[in-house]
Amino acid sequence: MRHFRLFISFCAGLLGLWSCTEDTFVEPTRLATVRGQVLVSTTRQPVRGALVRISPGGRITETDSTGNFRFDSVLAGRYTVSATKEPFRTEVATVEADVQLVSQITLLLVEDRTQNKAPTPPASVTPTSGTANVPTTLTLKWRATDPNRDTLRYDVRLFREGSTSPTQSFTGLLADSLVVANLAYNTTYIWQVTVRDGVNTVNSPLFSFRTRPFPDLPYLFARRVGGQYQIFASGPSPSEVQQLTQSGSNWRPIGSPDRRQIAFISNVDTETFLYVMNADGSNSRRVTSVPIGGQSATDLSFCWSPDGTQLVFPSYDKLYTVRTDGTGLRQLATAPAGRFFAGCDWSGQGNRLVARTTAGFYDHDIVIVPVAGGALTPVFSRRSSRVGNPVFSPDGRQLLLSVDLGTLQNEQGRQLDARLFVLDLVSGTLTDLSSVRTENQSQTSKPAGTNDLDPQFSPNGARIIFTNTDNTHTGPRTIQVMDVDGRNRQQAVQQGEMPFWR
Known part of the structure; x- marks a missing residue:
């Protein structure tokens, strides 16, 4: 009997143990995946390196080069996902993690201009500010950086010293260098670079340089430019050509004896007068109040006095002399009846003037003109052919x-x-x-x-x-x-x- 009771107790224990195990069984956990992409709201371009956080759980990851991110082994349920990247505002969205499918979410970031950091002020690289003897064609170089790695655009303004209006200006440059050409010789230039990152605008300090002195070019000549004559200086090399005049029509350049000035004929004031300018084309000014004139304007010529203080020029039947500052106008000679003066030259050897008079295209006399006044002395004549202006x-x-x-x-x-x-x-x-x-x-x-x-x-x-x-x-x-x-x-x-x- 005692053994029977022990057997019954043993069976009851097994039954109880089996019942307890059945009541505490836990079904295996099923996990989900959340993935997505971070894009710029306006352009739909991917955002690389954005920090993405999923909550609850607080897990963090970073977007790849295509803006994609992924969270694996996420418990099923509702989550909040946020993306952060300067200079954008943090974007937050909710997603339902489902074990039956991969949950997909797209976060669109909007630029937060309050977070954008300004680029550094451009610094001059070439030429160093204050550099002298700079060529008249050169490359300006500068450097600027942006903390946000924004695309930078540059504006460049170039001024002559003392001027408030730029002589050259450039906008929207992507490169941090610029070739400038046709600069004046022996001139100080001021230049400034403005950098823009789309949000901020920063100006550089003022930089300066001075161009080299005007080259000693031996040849002067006139050339047609846009239907008008302009005056140029040139050297033996074809690359050594400098335009000296810009406005009106200007021709017949003749250098002064000391090579520092150039006299020429111009109609910039409507009528044709004599002008004088510096050898580099600067400081152009009218000398004569009496027009230079004759049968053909481009056939006319004139001359300097040997000491460079006076100019002698024809005005129809009169030959005049005038100081280079425009004072002291004096008549030297009158042509014979029916004839015009056309050109002249003055020699320091013997202090003699020679001139050409004409009574038409094919009627010419070459005459010696006394500087102190007196009768004209013919030395050469042609009555049926063209003759040019004589020079000593x-x-x-x-x-x-x-x-x-x-x-x-x-x-x-x-x-x-x-x-x-x-x-x-x-x-x-x-x-x-x-x-x-x-x-x-x-x-x-x-x-x-x-x-x-x-x-x-x-x-x-x-x-x-x-x-x-x-x-x-x-x-x-x-x-x-x-x-x-x-x-x-x-x-x-x-x-x-x-x-x-x-």
Whole structure:
């Protein structure tokens, strides 16, 4: 009996143990995944490096280069997801984590301008502020950084010292460098860079530099620009060309004896007057109150006195002298009846003036004009061909001029075969420089069908500069140089006329 009761107790214990195990069984936990993307609200561009937090739980991750993020092993339920990234406002959204599918959410960030940090003020890199002897074409370089890595745009303004209006300005540049050209010589420039990041605008300090002095360019000439003559200076190299005038039409440049000034003819004041400017084109001012005039405006010429204090110029039948400051206007001579003065030159050797008078395109006299007044003395005449304005040789013994050997005459004054000649004032000998003699034969060095015009001696008298052009008057005009005996002709300037050799 006792053994039976023990057996019953044992079975009851097993039954109780089995019942207890069944009541405490827990079903396995099922987990979900939450993933999403962070984009810029306005552009829908992905935001890289945004901090994404999911709550409850407080787990944090960072978006990748495509703006994506992912939270795995999340308990099913409702969560709050937030994304933070400067300079945007924090964006918050809710998501339902479901074990049956991957929960997807998109967070759109709106820029918070109050968080945007300004870029650093641009600093000058090249040239260093205060640099002198800078070329007239140069690259400006600067440096600026942005804490938010925003795209930076630059505005650059360039001023001449003392001016409040920029000579050049540029806006919306993405590069931190800029090439500026056509700067004036021997001039101080002030420049400033403004940087913008789309929110902030920051100005640089004022930087400065000074351009190099004006180069010593020996050739002066006129060139057609936009239908008007402008004056240029040039050196032997084609790259050494500087435009000296801008407004109106300006022609016939002639340098002063000391090479510091240039006189020229201009119609900038409607009528045609003489002007003087510095060798670099600055400080242009009118000298004459009486117009310079004659039969053809572009055929007119004038001269400096040997000491550089006066200018002599024609005004129809009168020849005048005036000081370079515009005072002391005085009549030197009157042309014979029916004739106009057209050009002149003044030699310091013997203090003599030579002038050309004309009674039409094909009627010319070359005369000596007494500086102190008196009768005109003819030294050369042509009654049926064109003759150019004469210039003295440096020693005062010869005259250099052009003479047309063609026989055509028309109302336009066309020349067919204008050549350069040297007239010996003692012997009266006329020597053709547009032809050179080789092996006892005369060979024309001037190209056929062209004219040699407007000759001038070089300062040392060893060479001659002049214009060569097609005799149809429609072709290009080039400036050429040659030895004083007519040899070694070569081009000096591709496009130009009315040259002067300083």
